[in-house]
Amino acid sequence: MSSYLVLALRTPRFDATVVEPHRDFLRHLFDGGQLRESGSFTDGTGGAYVIEAESLDAATELAHADPLHTTGASELVVREWDITLSR
Template identity: 70%
Template sequence: MTSKYLVMVMRTPAFDETVIEPHREFLQRLLDTGQLVESGRFTDGSGGAYVVLAENLSAATALAHADPLHRTGASELTVHEWEITVSA
């Protein structure tokens, strides 16, 4: 059974704009494989978040750690299992 995981992405002082396109390509691959539910940035420029589908927290964390934002140190990622209680 897959669950939803919220990946919080917060920029670090090492953030470099050149990582944005590889990050977008990473998210597109997740979307193409049915692993990405939604994504977006915070309007204050501090980072963003995305929701992925995975079998467990370890799998979701491994997936998020493949993100170029994490691999380059441009952002700190935190992964939370997300149990939706109310949805539109």
């Protein structure tokens, strides 16, 4: 398993009603052991989360199931991330 950083940047189509379904999505990933951490940007432009997956393709497929992506509320960027130091 590798770690992948998912950056979620709000688009002009962002609607606050997507926030709760997004949180439910993250809770599901967390409960399944795939979500390592998540959080929002303090300037309100989006957020990021770290997921565990077998490959970049698998991580991208997983992230693209996020309601932020499926509704067009945010653009997602997925990058493999070699975490070298963490608490």
